[in-house]
Amino acid sequence: MYTLYEYPPSGNCYKPRLLMHHLELPFERVTVDTQINETRTPEFLLINPNGKVPALKLPDGTIVTESNAMLWYLAENTSFLPKSRLQRAQALQWMFFEQYSHEPFIATLRNWIRYANKREEFACEIEAYRPKGYAALDVMEQHLESRTFLVGESYSIADIALYAYTHVAHEGEFDLSSYVAIRKWLNRIESQLRHIPITW
Amino acid sequence: MYTLYEYPPSGNCYKPRLLMHHLELPFERVTVDTQINETRTPEFLLINPNGKVPALKLPDGTIVTESNAMLWYLAENTSFLPKSRLQRAQALQWMFFEQYSHEPFIATLRNWIRYANKREEFACEIEAYRPKGYAALDVMEQHLESRTFLVGESYSIADIALYAYTHVAHEGEFDLSSYVAIRKWLNRIESQLRHIPITW
Structure with missing residues (x-):
């Protein structure tokens, strides 16, 4: 199961949510409120030292950050990643x-x-x-x-x-x-x- | 032959230049001086409509922009792109x-x-x-x-x-x-x- 750490109104957080929905990948959602600096707590900085959402926890526990990097990860071997x-x-x-x-x-x-x-x-x-x-x-x-x-x-x-x-x-x-x-x-x-x- | 449109002091332009040198790919260099807005001329906007260097012309004439996208292009099937x-x-x-x-x-x-x-x-x-x-x-x-x-x-x-x-x-x-x-x-x-x- 994937876990998406996200601030729901964020477009960057919407990107992996939208793609996981297209791909029918189940995922849990954890809200991290950027408006009250929840991305800057000691606990969250252990997840992403750069203090930003989204962060995606893979099923093996590895964290991938940067919305467009996680799009690439999720899209490999699917029609969402161009072939050439x-x-x-x-x-x-x-x-x-x-x-x-x-x-x-x-x-x-x-x-x-x-x-x-x-x-x-x-x-x-x-x-x-x-x-x-x-x-x-x-x-x-x-x-x-x-x-x-x-x-x-x-x-x-x-x-x-x-x-x-x-x-x-x-x-x-x-x-x-x-x-x-x-x-x-x-x-x-x-x-x-x-x-x-x-x-x- | 590749052609690199670049402003030589730019780190973004240095990225593909360094990688092409590692890979021993021959390339021509065309200076575009960002300090005097040469990236905003009608001629250059035909090369990159976003008005930025570097721009890389591939041997077939196709233009790739964004320094990190051209790094990815050049690195495919080499040791510079991770395997997993x-x-x-x-x-x-x-x-x-x-x-x-x-x-x-x-x-x-x-x-x-x-x-x-x-x-x-x-x-x-x-x-x-x-x-x-x-x-x-x-x-x-x-x-x-x-x-x-x-x-x-x-x-x-x-x-x-x-x-x-x-x-x-x-x-x-x-x-x-x-x-x-x-x-x-x-x-x-x-x-x-x-x-x-x-x-x-």
Whole structure:
């Protein structure tokens, strides 16, 4: 049995939850509330010395951290990991893009505005991060205009990694109405077998 | 023949250069100067729509972006990519840690202080990022105290990804003198066959 240490509203925590549901892997869930710094307790730092969720305990007790690394682990030998060497690199390319150019802006604004009640405290950062979040959405929109999924025309862990925070970007007050290709792609993902919402 | 589009002082650009040298893969180098926004020209945005170096052109003309994705591509079927499923996930765990918790602080300070001459402009950010950079070094130090390399006791792309900016952290005025395990690990990497310095 897998154990997922998670803060339920987090998109990073939703990624492995969504993939394990697709794969019909049973797992236990343990809530770790990042808003009250439960990721920084001595007990949790033994699980992840970097003090972040998600953390995934494998059936043998080994801990894997970093949401996109656990997606890769879970997806090996399934249809969610592309078969060709080039497509595996392209999946990772999108997953590193997500963690460097997308999540730090889109997820951070969602957290400050919707969950942490820090809109006033981080007013300057919110203004600075907003165009960087839209720049990431622009890159995705351009790519998806001629494609059904991010890599190899089939649903993969690259799509799960980018779906996690893109589909709730409006909670950080990003307006997706002009992003036609992204919105079609979101619908395509939501129609996949055994899809679950982030609130599941 | 591979072509590497790079800004030579960049640690991200050094990663694929170092690995291709280890693997004895011939490659051409094209300088793209990030300090004068050459990554934002219409010509370069056709190569990488996300406007960043490095970008690696494969012999068939396909472009791979994101330094850690190209490390993975180059390392497949070599000793630089761990053989077991768990160790592959652990390598990615460290590589995502690098891009999210290490590079944004350690590389950014090095650039502002040493290369972009923006110490005054970003004084507040430098103060805010400094402890985050040290926090990343603390996580590495704790892990390396009982290990020779980051994953599976052999030199891998995880080590290359973290070496790139750790070994030049002093250029961002990080003091590594108390990080004994990290300094031994840096020496171990520098003694590998066909190692090249970042200035190569």
